[in-house]
Amino acid sequence: MAYYLGIDLGTSVIKGLAIDDAGRILASFSKETPLISRQPDWTEQSPEFWWSSTLEIINLLATKIDFTQVKGLGLSGQMHGLVAYGNDFQVLRRAIIWMDQRSSKEVNQILKTLKNKLYQTTGNPVFTGFLLPSLLWLKKHEPELYKKIARISSPKDYLAYxxxxxxxxxxxxxxxxxxFDYHKNNWSQKILRSFKLKTAIFPEIKPTLTPYGTITDKVAKITKLPQGIPVYGASDQAMSALGTGLVQPGQASVALSTGGQFLVVAKKGVIDPKRRLHTLNHALPDTGLYMAATLSAGFSLRWFKDLVCNQPETDFKHFTAGVDKIPIGSDGLFFLPFLNGERTPYFNPNLRGAFFGLTSRHKRLHLVRAIMEGVAFSLRECLNVFNELKLPINKVILSGGG
Structure with missing residues (x-):
C-alpha cells in the first residue's frame, strides 16, 4: 500500500493529511496560524512558524500511518504573498501576506505606470497584498533590508524550499x-524593468507538474520520511480545482475559508474588459481557470467570534448553533463583509464593512446569520460577473472550511 502526504498552507490554518493510493483520507491534522498586525493595514505571518507547524503536523501523521510506505508529498498554499531571503537563504522578515493593505500607493504607482498593459500582460488586476506592490513597498520603506534581498518567493514555495x-x-x-507574463509563462521582464527590480531575486519557474525536488536528508531524519520522496506543489486555488474535480469547461467551485473564491474552468484566453476577474493557471496544461474573489468570507465570522466570545476555545460549530432558527433575511439585518476592502467586482481596498438595520430586537445569532448571508450575497456578485461574460457553468462544487 502506497501513501501520500498533503500540506496546505492556509491563511488561518495549516492542514496536513495522509491518503492512500485510492485517495482515501487516512488521517488529518491542523494548526491555527496567527495573523500579525503591527500597524493598521498590516497583515503578516511568520515563515518560521509555518515551517515548525508543518514539521509538527508531519510528525503527527507519522503516528497514524507507516511512513516507510510514503511515496510523495504535495503542497498547496495561500497566494499573492511575499517571503524575502538573504544570501544565506535565511528569511529576512515576516512574510507580507495577501490580506495586507499597506501598499495602496504602490498599487496606484503600478497602475499609473503600466496602465492597460498590466492586465494585458498578467491577465489580472493588481491589489494590495500582491507580491509586486509589497516588494515595491519594501524597496521604498525598508531600503536597507531590500538591499539584502537575494531571493523572493510565494508562501508555499518557502515550504518547498x-x-x-x-x-x-x-x-x-x-x-x-x-x-508574471500570462502569455509567455515566465516573469515579465517589461514589468520588472519598469520598476527597476532585480531580476535575479525572482525564482526559476518550473512546470507545475514538475517536482521541486526530493526531501533533504535532514528533513528525512527529522520526520522519519523515506529519503528521496518527491515534493510537488501548486497554488491553493489550482489544487482546489484539481482536488474537487474541476477539469472540464463548465465546471465550477466555491471554496470558503478565510476568503471566498468562485472558480470556473473555461477555455484559455478569456479576458474581462472590466478587470473584475483573476486569470489563473490551472495545474493541468492548456486549461483555463478564472476566479472571482471575496476577501472576508470565513474571516468575517472569525472576526465576530473573536470580538464577542469570552471563551476563545469555543469552536465555530458551537458558536453558530441555532443560527438555522433565525429567519431568512435575519429579520431585516444586513451585513457588508468588506472588513479588508473587497475584490470582485469592486477591487477597492477602501470599502468597509457594516451592519445595516440593527435594532434592539436583534440578538447575537441574528448578527451571525447576517454575516453568513452577507458573504453569500458577495458570492452572488461573483456569479453575476461570470454570467455577464457568458462563461458556462453546468455544475458547482462547494469546498473549504468556511
Whole structure:
C-alpha cells in the first residue's frame, strides 16, 4: 500500500493529511496560524512558524500511518504573498501576506505606470497584498533590508524550499504576483524593468507538474520520511480545482475559508474588459481557470467570534448553533463583509464593512446569520460577473472550511 502526504498552507490554518493510493483520507491534522498586525493595514505571518507547524503536523501523521510506505508529498498554499531571503537563504522578515493593505500607493504607482498593459500582460488586476506592490513597498520603506534581498518567493514555495533545499516557483503561484507574463509563462521582464527590480531575486519557474525536488536528508531524519520522496506543489486555488474535480469547461467551485473564491474552468484566453476577474493557471496544461474573489468570507465570522466570545476555545460549530432558527433575511439585518476592502467586482481596498438595520430586537445569532448571508450575497456578485461574460457553468462544487 502506497501513501501520500498533503500540506496546505492556509491563511488561518495549516492542514496536513495522509491518503492512500485510492485517495482515501487516512488521517488529518491542523494548526491555527496567527495573523500579525503591527500597524493598521498590516497583515503578516511568520515563515518560521509555518515551517515548525508543518514539521509538527508531519510528525503527527507519522503516528497514524507507516511512513516507510510514503511515496510523495504535495503542497498547496495561500497566494499573492511575499517571503524575502538573504544570501544565506535565511528569511529576512515576516512574510507580507495577501490580506495586507499597506501598499495602496504602490498599487496606484503600478497602475499609473503600466496602465492597460498590466492586465494585458498578467491577465489580472493588481491589489494590495500582491507580491509586486509589497516588494515595491519594501524597496521604498525598508531600503536597507531590500538591499539584502537575494531571493523572493510565494508562501508555499518557502515550504518547498525547506523540504527540498531548492527554491523555485511554478506558474499557478507566479501568475498571482502581478509580475508574471500570462502569455509567455515566465516573469515579465517589461514589468520588472519598469520598476527597476532585480531580476535575479525572482525564482526559476518550473512546470507545475514538475517536482521541486526530493526531501533533504535532514528533513528525512527529522520526520522519519523515506529519503528521496518527491515534493510537488501548486497554488491553493489550482489544487482546489484539481482536488474537487474541476477539469472540464463548465465546471465550477466555491471554496470558503478565510476568503471566498468562485472558480470556473473555461477555455484559455478569456479576458474581462472590466478587470473584475483573476486569470489563473490551472495545474493541468492548456486549461483555463478564472476566479472571482471575496476577501472576508470565513474571516468575517472569525472576526465576530473573536470580538464577542469570552471563551476563545469555543469552536465555530458551537458558536453558530441555532443560527438555522433565525429567519431568512435575519429579520431585516444586513451585513457588508468588506472588513479588508473587497475584490470582485469592486477591487477597492477602501470599502468597509457594516451592519445595516440593527435594532434592539436583534440578538447575537441574528448578527451571525447576517454575516453568513452577507458573504453569500458577495458570492452572488461573483456569479453575476461570470454570467455577464457568458462563461458556462453546468455544475458547482462547494469546498473549504468556511
Amino acid at each position: 525547506k523540504l527540498t533545499g531548492n527554491l523555485s516557483s511554478e506558474p499557478t503561484d507566479a501568475l498571482a504576483t502581478a509580475a
